[in-house]
Amino acid sequence: MVNKQGAAEHLILSAAKKIFSAKGKDGTTMQEIADEAGINKALLHYYFRNKDLLFEKVFFAELQKFSPILKTAIASDAPLFEKIEKLCETYIRMAINNPFLPVFVISEINKQPEIFIHRMFQNNLPDFQKFSKQIEREIELDTIKPILPPHLIMNILSMCVFPFLLKPMFVHGMKINKDLYNDLMLQRIQEVPAFIINSIKK
Amino acid sequence: MVNKQGAAEHLILSAAKKIFSAKGKDGTTMQEIADEAGINKALLHYYFRNKDLLFEKVFFAELQKFSPILKTAIASDAPLFEKIEKLCETYIRMAINNPFLPVFVISEINKQPEIFIHRMFQNNLPDFQKFSKQIEREIELDTIKPILPPHLIMNILSMCVFPFLLKPMFVHGMKINKDLYNDLMLQRIQEVPAFIINSIKK
DNA sequence: GTCTATAACTCGATAGAC
DNA sequence: GTCTATCGAGTTATAGAC
Known part of the structure; x- marks a missing residue:
C-alpha cells in the first residue's frame, strides 16, 4: 500500500500470483498483471x-x-x-494458505513433468521408499491391515489435496458458500487422518 | 491410418485431444495440432x-x-x-479409458466454473442431496460411523480421480513405469471402495 | 524507476489455386 | 478436400524520454 522502495516489485508479485492462479500462465497477459498492480506494463x-x-x-x-x-x-x-496425521495437516494447511498452489502444481506437472519435478525438489525427491518400508513393517507386525504402500500414499495425498481442486465445483455447482467450504477444509485436518487410520488399523 | 473419407477429421480430433490434454486450450496452437495430425493448418x-x-x-x-x-x-x-462400489468403478474406469479427462476437467473447472458446469451437466446436476440423505440415514441406523456427507463424498471422488492427476509425478519422479502404474489403477477399482467401507462400517 | 510509444513477433483465420 | 501464402489482431518486449 505505502510507496516505498521495493513496493512496485511486491505489487507486481502479488498481482501476478493472483492472475496467474486464476487464468494460468498462457491465459494471462502482462497487461492484466500491470493493471491489477496499478503500474505500467514496461515495469514488469x-x-x-x-x-x-x-x-x-x-x-x-x-x-x-x-x-x-x-x-x-x-x-x-x-x-x-502420527506421521499420517502430521502429513495431512501439512498438506491441508499448505493448501488453505495458498489456494492457488494445487491447481498450479497439477497443471504444470501435467505439462512439463521432468522440468517441474526438478525445479520443485532440486533433484532431491522426498523419500517415499523409506515411508513404504515403514508401512510394510507395520503390516508384518500385524498392527495394520495389508495394503500396498503406493495405494496408501495415493489415498493420503488424494484426500488432502483434491478437495481444493474441486472447490469451484462445490461453490458454484452445489451452492455451498465459501465460508462453509473453508470450514469443511479446516475440519479435514482431523477428519482425513481419522478416516485413514479407521480404515487400516487392526 | 488408412486414407478414407472422414480420415482427416478423425486424425484432427485425436491429435487435438492429445495436445489439448497436455497443454490446455490456451497453451496449444493450431499449428501444433496440424503437425501432430500430419495435415495442414487450414484444414483445421x-x-x-x-x-x-x-x-x-x-x-x-x-x-x-x-x-x-x-x-x-x-x-x-x-x-x-453397493453404490460406493459402483461409483468408484465408474469413475476409475472412465479415467483409465480417458487419461486426459481428469486434467481437462480440473483445469477448466478452475478457469470458468459456471460455464463448465453448465455445459457438462446441462443445468441438471447429479443429485448429491439424495446421496447425502442416504448417508445420514445409515448413520442414524447405526450401520456406519458418523461422518458429514460432504467429507465422505469428497473422499470418494478424491481417491478415484486424483491419482490420475499425479501420474506424471509417479512415472517421472519415482520411476514407476507406465504398465505398473496402469496395474495400480486397475487394482484401485477394488482397493478404493474396500478402503472406504473399512473406514466407515461399524 | 517509471512512463509512452512502438517495434517484433505469434497465432488464429481467410483467400484463392489446385 | 487439401494446400500455400498472407493478413490482421493481440502480445511480448524494447527504445528512449523524463
Whole structure:
C-alpha cells in the first residue's frame, strides 16, 4: 500500500500470483498483471525481464518453501499414525494458505513433468521408499491391515489435496458458500487422518 | 491410418485431444495440432471453423457421454456400500479409458466454473442431496460411523480421480513405469471402495 | 524507476489455386 | 478436400524520454 522502495516489485508479485492462479500462465497477459498492480506494463519487464521469469519467480519461490517441510515429514522417524496425521495437516494447511498452489502444481506437472519435478525438489525427491518400508513393517507386525504402500500414499495425498481442486465445483455447482467450504477444509485436518487410520488399523 | 473419407477429421480430433490434454486450450496452437495430425493448418478451420469449436467438439462431446452415467449411479436406490462400489468403478474406469479427462476437467473447472458446469451437466446436476440423505440415514441406523456427507463424498471422488492427476509425478519422479502404474489403477477399482467401507462400517 | 510509444513477433483465420 | 501464402489482431518486449 505505502510507496516505498521495493513496493512496485511486491505489487507486481502479488498481482501476478493472483492472475496467474486464476487464468494460468498462457491465459494471462502482462497487461492484466500491470493493471491489477496499478503500474505500467514496461515495469514488469524492467523488474522481471520477461513473462516466463516472472511466472517462475512467483510460483517456484512459493513451492520451494514447502519442499523441505514435506521431505522432513515424509522421512521422519515418527510412528506411522502420527506421521499420517502430521502429513495431512501439512498438506491441508499448505493448501488453505495458498489456494492457488494445487491447481498450479497439477497443471504444470501435467505439462512439463521432468522440468517441474526438478525445479520443485532440486533433484532431491522426498523419500517415499523409506515411508513404504515403514508401512510394510507395520503390516508384518500385524498392527495394520495389508495394503500396498503406493495405494496408501495415493489415498493420503488424494484426500488432502483434491478437495481444493474441486472447490469451484462445490461453490458454484452445489451452492455451498465459501465460508462453509473453508470450514469443511479446516475440519479435514482431523477428519482425513481419522478416516485413514479407521480404515487400516487392526 | 488408412486414407478414407472422414480420415482427416478423425486424425484432427485425436491429435487435438492429445495436445489439448497436455497443454490446455490456451497453451496449444493450431499449428501444433496440424503437425501432430500430419495435415495442414487450414484444414483445421475447414473442418471445425475455429479453435474454440474444435476444443468443444473434442471435450464436451466426450464428457457428456459420462454425465448421465454418473447421475444414474449417484441417484440410484442401491444400498450404500453397493453404490460406493459402483461409483468408484465408474469413475476409475472412465479415467483409465480417458487419461486426459481428469486434467481437462480440473483445469477448466478452475478457469470458468459456471460455464463448465453448465455445459457438462446441462443445468441438471447429479443429485448429491439424495446421496447425502442416504448417508445420514445409515448413520442414524447405526450401520456406519458418523461422518458429514460432504467429507465422505469428497473422499470418494478424491481417491478415484486424483491419482490420475499425479501420474506424471509417479512415472517421472519415482520411476514407476507406465504398465505398473496402469496395474495400480486397475487394482484401485477394488482397493478404493474396500478402503472406504473399512473406514466407515461399524 | 517509471512512463509512452512502438517495434517484433505469434497465432488464429481467410483467400484463392489446385 | 487439401494446400500455400498472407493478413490482421493481440502480445511480448524494447527504445528512449523524463
